[in-house]
Amino acid sequence: MLKVYSHHDRFMVWQIKQWLEQNGIPCFVKNEFAIGAMGELSPFDVLPEVWLTDEGWLAKAQKLIKDFEHQPLQHSWLCERCQESNDGNFELCWQCGTPAEP
Ligand SMILES: [Zn+2]
Numbered sequence: 154m155l156k157v158y159s160h161h162d163r164f165m166v167w168q169i170k171q172w173l174e175q176n177g178i179p180c181f182v183k184n185e186f187a188i189g190a191m192g193e194l195s196p197f198d199v200l201p202e203v204w205l206t207d208e209g210w211l212a213k214a215q216k217l218i219k220d221f222e223h224q225p226l227q228h229s230w231l232c233e234r235c236q237e238s239n240d241g242n243f244e245l246c247w248q249c250g251t252p253a254e255p
Pocket of ligand 1: 232233237
């Protein structure tokens, strides 16, 4: 088994997992609950991670992750007012309602 991705934003980790699975790569999430409830900042603890069950998929997974990160619409964004991170599908910050900067 091999770690292929980690991010302080649990939501991103789940999106990557889903994306890899959609492309036929078996994977799972570790440390999902390493970070407290939303709003609690403890980003320097263990990060949520995506792991491959078979390292043979590594090259393909890395390419897919790269592709994923170049899809601006699905990328999470940081609210410039409260610094909360939001799903790329949200047009307003879930926490304070500030619109996303284009
Ligand atoms: Zn905000």
